[in-house]
Amino acid sequence: MMAFSSDEYRYDPPDQLANRPPFRRLRGYAFDPSLSIRLETAAINHAVFEIPWERYLKPGPRGEYVEVIDYDPASACWYEPVDLNATNLLAQDGLAPSEGNPQFHQQMVYAVAMNTINHFEQALGRQVLWSPQTNPEAESGQRDSFVRTLRIYPHALRAANAYYSPEKKALLFGYFQGQTGTVFSCLSQDIVAHETTHALLDGMHRRYVEDNHPDTLAFHEAFADLVALFQHFTFPEVLRHQIARTRGDLETQSLLGELAQQFGEATGRYGALRNAIGEPDRDGKWKLVVPNPDRLRDATEPHERGSILVAAMFSAFLAIYKVRTKGIIALASAGSGILPQGALHPNLVDALANEATRAAHHFLSMCIRALDYCPPFDITYGDYLRALITADYDMVSNDRYGYRVALIESFRRWGIIPQGLKTLSEEQLRWPYARLEYEDSDGMQWNALAALAVELKDLISASLYLQDREKVFNHLTEARLKAHEYLRGVLEENMTLQRENFMKVTGLNMNRDAGLPGLSFRPSGLPSFEVHSVLPTLRVTPDGQIMKQLIISMTQRLKDMPIDPEIPANGTFDFRGGSTLIFDMEGESPTLRYAITRPINDAARLAAIQTYRQTRLGQGLSLRETYFGDTTALRAAEPFCMLHGEN
Structure with missing residues (x-):
């Protein structure tokens, strides 16, 4: 985790880095407050989160990745932000867990969010980035702007609801009156980890919120649950307690396989909100x-x-x-x-x-x-x-x-x-290895996609050495533009073999006479396409080998496709084609290892999406059995609010 790079912040010199604490210790609930008032679990429910140290953490807390803004609209009240650098808090691992202390609520959401972010960065081998703010009216290449921090509102609404907002780039947590008192969703480790995961996944794959078949929204929910569940096993006292109670048999009921116990009970369920x-x-x-x-x-x-x-x-x-x-x-x-x-x-x-x-x-x-x-x-x-x-x-x-x-x-x-x-x-x-066709160019074997990785090598290598996430974002944006311009230049030339090979590998249609309704074209007559992301990774395998990879995703769309061709009034959607390309960056000649492709001219897939969307017309996204209860149809801009809450 890196500090801010703005004028308000600076990076530590080497002598300061050597003396910097390796992590910050913050107390919180291992599950939620309800387990602290049960004799069996009270001793294990207070956990200590060890999260990466941010020296320039501001009151809120406000750091490099998240900022907690504690305004309660229902009460028209601002709560004083907690200063985790205060001497008395550093000396005692932060505030003691408390349902009635808003400053502890701020500490809890910060600790769980940062813990989740840390797990993602360790697994991915790179810094995480939130999904950018997008201005569709801006010029191509300048539509996305960097979002430094994910905003977290611990008391955003008075309702049995919590959700990630792609529009606001924020996590909004609700609270409500349960049978035994007020239930705060921001005090559930599972719920905070779940919502943070939604934001992280949206930062990696912005198209995953498009409801085109039964697995799309379901995957978002399942993946967020899985991250929360497996994080249960990072609390040693909890793990030992549950293994002792179950005598090592984790196929019996235990806290390790349950999510949001307090929330589930408070909303009328027999126990936890969900069980694995x-x-x-x-x-x-x-x-x-x-x-x-x-x-x-x-x-x-x-x-x-x-x-x-x-x-x-x-x-x-x-x-x-x-x-x-x-x-x-x-x-x-x-x-x-x-x-x-x-x-x-x-x-x-x-x-x-x-x-x-x-x-x-x-x-x-x-x-x-x-x-x-x-x-x-x-x-x-x-x-x-x-x-x-x-x-x-x-x-x-x-x-x-x-x-x-x-x-x-x-x-x-x-x-x-x-x-x-x-x-x-x-x-x-296993995904099959990509097959590229090469042609002789001045006596050399040459392929446009392989050459693209070489063109980007210096730029993406430099991004791995950058500390400031905004500079990383700008470097990768530059790499996207460079990749697009390089490929456009190659494809606009009359190189039949390269164009055919490119279309076969990526699933895009780059023929000037493509004949696909809804496909847009550049002034040169070449169909438009997008280099959606360029991501370098640097991972270390268990045997000590370093894996250097470059991941490029390319997409193309057919705009305004009818949901029901026979009933235009039912609306339209954008149908997408494209692929994820994974390059091995070892040596002087990078190679394309995998191409995970969805062809743009797949008529069967288009028909399947149309059929699915027709069945959803009556439902919208008003789904009864969702994360927290009833919902009513809301704007597509807030899919997680529709999934998670009561209107």
């Missing part, structure tokens, strides 16, 4: 959910459908946990596999907890890293499975614990099967 592997029956008794491959086919509501992806991922994690702890259990049970009656020995609890932490951290990193291997829009669960397998193979080719096998088996049991594959083997699931 279980659910209450008609009598309110918790039971393990049995995988049903037909469930995905029938699930249409985003959270119901999202729960299937969560269950598939968490079931794979539990399978790996069993593999990693098999030897420990065998030693503790004299080879029988059945632990003796009574409390587990503390050393055994520690050993099981260590293995659970390692497995959960690996799964969390897998989930985040796979985002770089996904298409730039219209993601499906099958795409995500393939991205998980491919990204993990690139990072850890020797899968000695069977993480990828566990994922494949679990996804198959839950009915998540990518289309077009003959088998569900690891080799079939």
Whole structure:
């Protein structure tokens, strides 16, 4: 995490860096306040978050990535911002957890948001950027402006609601009166992590909020839940307590697999808002959910459908946990596999907890890293499975614990099967290597896409050494413009082989007589296209190897396609084509490794989106069983408000 680069801030000189604390310790709730008034869980619910140190953190808190603005519109009240650099707070790991102290609320949302951001940066191998502010009226190449901080409003509304706003670049948390007192969504670690993840995912893939098929919004919800769930395993005291209580059997009901306990109970549910592997029956008794491959086919509501992806991922994690702890259990049970009656020995609890932490951290990193291997829009669960397998193979080719096998088996049991594959083997699931055709140019083998990576190499390499995120954003914006101009220049020349090869790899249509309704053209007669993002990554594999990759996404759109060609009054949408290109940047000659493509001329995909949108016309985005309850149709600019709240 880096400090501001504006005149108000400066970077530390080397002597200051050497003496800088490695992290800031802040107290908070491991789950939510309700567990602090239960005798069984009171001792473990107060956790200490260790987040990257920001020396120039201002009151709010206001730092490099987030700024907390504590205005309560319902009460017309500003709450005094907390100063986490105050000596008395530094000496005691911040404020003590308190439901009634607004300054602690500010500390809580800052700590959880920064903890989540840190996990993303470690997995991605680069600094995270929020989605930019976009001005569609500006000139091409100048429409996006840098957003330094995500704003967080702990008391934004008096309602059973919390959501990320793409329009405001903000997290808005609500509060409401429950049966036992006021419930603050900003005090739930799960809810804050969930909403922060929405913002981070939107910063990486802005098109994922487009509701073009059943998996799109469901994936956003499921992915946010997965990040919150796997972060449970970063709290040592909680983990040891729950492993001791369940005697090491994480397939039984535990806090580790539940989300937002207080919120769920306060809104009339039997227990937690959601559970990864279980659910209450008609009598309110918790039971393990049995995988049903037909469930995905029938699930249409985003959270119901999202729960299937969560269950598939968490079931794979539990399978790996069993593999990693098999030897420990065998030693503790004299080879029988059945632990003796009574409390587990503390050393055994520690050993099981260590293995659970390692497995959960690996799964969390897998989930985040796979985002770089996904298409730039219209993601499906099958795409995500393939991205998980491919990204993990690139990072850890020797899968000695069977993480990828566990994922494949679990996804198959839950009915998540990518289309077009003959088998569900690891080799079939990995994205195929891209095939580029080269031509002789002055006696040299040459390809436009391979040459593009060479053209960008110096620019994107320089961005990896920049500390200031705004400079990184500007460098990458320059790289996008350079990539677009370079490719446009190549494609406007009459180079048939290069144009055909480019279209085959990227899925774009660059023919002057494309014949696609809704496709726009440049004055030269070449169809328009967009270099959507250029992202360099620098990752270190477990065996110490450095992976240097360049990820470029290119898109094209057909504007104003009718939802129902026979009923124009039903409205229009933009249909997109394009691809995610992943280059290996090793050596002097970068190579294109993968091309994850959605062709713009895919008539079948267009028809499927039209059919899906027709079925949604009556629903809009007014979905009953959502994250927090009833919703009514709201503007498409606030999809997460529509998913998460009551109007």
